[in-house]
Each structure stands twice: as structure tokens, then as C-alpha cells.
Amino acid sequence: MYFRCYSLLFCLAVSIIVFTQETKAKTEQKAFEGRPFTLTRPDATVSRATVVLLHGARGSGESVRKSSEFDAWAKLYQVAVVYPTGLGGWNDGRVPTKFISTTADDVGYLTRLLVHLHNKGLIPEVAVYFMGFSNGGGMTMRMACEQSNVVKGISIIATKEFLKTSCPSFSPVPIVFFLGTNDRLAPHNGNAEGRTNLFGQPQSGRYSAKQTIERWSKRNGCSTETLNRELDVDQTDGTLVLHKSFQGCIAPLEYYEIKNGGHTWPGIKPAKRRIARRILGKTSQEINANEVTMRLWFGSSH
DSSP: OOSOOOOHHHHHHHHHHHHHHHHHHHEEEEEETTEEEEEEOSSSSOOSOEEEEEOOTTOOHHHHHHHHTOHHHHHHHTOEEEEEOOSSSOOOSOOOOSSSOSSOOHHHHHHHHHHHHHHTTSSSOSOEEEEEETHHHHHHHHHHHHOGGGEEEEEEESOOOBTTOOOTTOOOOOEEEEEETTOSSSOTTOBOTTOBOTTSOBOOOBOOHHHHHHHHHHHTTOOEEEEEEEEOSOTTSSOEEEEEEEESOSSOEEEEEEETBOSSOTTSOOOSSHHHHHHHOBOOOSSOHHHHHHHHHHOOOO
16 A cells, blocks of 8 residues: 555555455456356466366356355466356256256357457466366366367366267376265266166266276376375265376376265365255365365466
């Protein structure tokens, strides 16, 4: 400030106003082609990179921004984050469902959104890092397989690859998976085509977690898997994490298998409602998926 504060109360009020203005300037809710999205930038200058974070089914960009607590990591690493919104969810290649449009061209939409943001000077380049939860994780994999020229890295939480997936144009990028062994919505052992889910609806066939990791390991040119470490720092969360990395890869591949973990986001607060916790399962506090992802992509923040 360019003036001397003679009143503590006055100075506090001015500080709050300035802080609020800066905070609003950093996080903006916008729209593109009729769909809302939220953009968070660390400051007024161009960010060093961009992360696109994709919500799960029936979610929104703004809801996942709040629940993921990712803005704090964006600020720490000085990256921009785009939180787009799907049409009930993302067309990740699954069979039609009640909530998710399987006719939407979401690959095209996300690509056009990135071009639009870059042309406006809001992100440094069109190529970005994708992170997704559940249905958003499926869309993240689809982007890497079908539009690899705009994908610099992917992070997948709580989903597996579909049996009918095709991956025609993938180029190796840094990849990390976070998969819970007690995931009831995207089963750890996979599921057959058309098998009904918890809500009695037929769902697309999925590979198991093991098969999903093997397929992405092959795409990244990896040779062998090694168990790096076992994590059980928080003995109250009911989970244990096995961290596995791969050797001989063109680009890094990391896998965090969460023993007893559910359809949840490691490191964030568990669901408040008891019924939600019963359906989704346990949320591991052994690791923070946001921190692990950012370290893989960008290294240490210091």
C-alpha cells in the first residue's frame, strides 16, 4: 500500500477488500459454447503450465474445484487450472447411461476450449496436463488416446479402462494412477460388459486395475514393475497404500494401489454424509493425490 495506516481497523478493512479483489481476479467462472467452466490462475501473469481437472458423473467444474482442494496446489506450483463441465458427465466411451451423454463430442469440446483459452492469452499453450476423477478419469484417458497432441501428462483417480477402448494416437507422457481395492463403482477386478452397477443400471465392461496398469505400461514403453514402498502413516483411515513404479519407460508411470480404499480421492476430506461414505468407501489419508501428481509432473515446488 502507498499510504500510512493510522487506524488499525481501517487498515484491516482495506486489506480484506484488497485480498478479496485479488482472490476474485484469480478464480473466474466463465462459459464456452454454452457450458460453464471455472478458471483459476495463480496471479495476473501467464502461468508456467495448465492443468485441466475433470469431474465425475453428475458433477460440475465448480463442484470439483471446491471438493478437490486443488486450487492450493495450483498456487503453490504457479499453474493455471481449468475446471470444465460436462453434459451430466463426460463421454468417456461408455455405453449410454441415464446421466451421461454418449453422443457429445467432448474430445472436440475440450480441445476447442483449450485453443480458445490460449488465443485469449489465459493459458500459456494448448498442450496441458489432464487429471480426472471417476468418469473424469475415463475422459482423461480418452483424451490421451484420441487427442495426444494436447496432452502432456495424465492423472487417473478411481476408474479403470473400458474393454472397448481404442488408443490410436497415444504418445507416452507421465502417468499416475490412484485405484482403491474396495471400489464398488469401478470394481478393482473389472466387470463384464452389461453387468449392472450398484444402482441396477447396465454398465460398460472394464478391465481390472492390474490389466489397466499393464496396458498403460505397454503404451509408455515400460519393461518391469517394482514395489517402491508401503505407506501406512495414518493408521486411523483404514487404508494401506502400495506405491509401484515402472522401469525402462519412455515416460514415467506410477501406480498407487490403495488397499481397502474406495471410490474416493486420496488426501481430501471424506464425504460428510454417512450414506455417501457407505457407497463410496474409505478415503485414504496416506497420500495426497494432488501433491503426488504435481510432484510427478513438475518436481518439487521449491
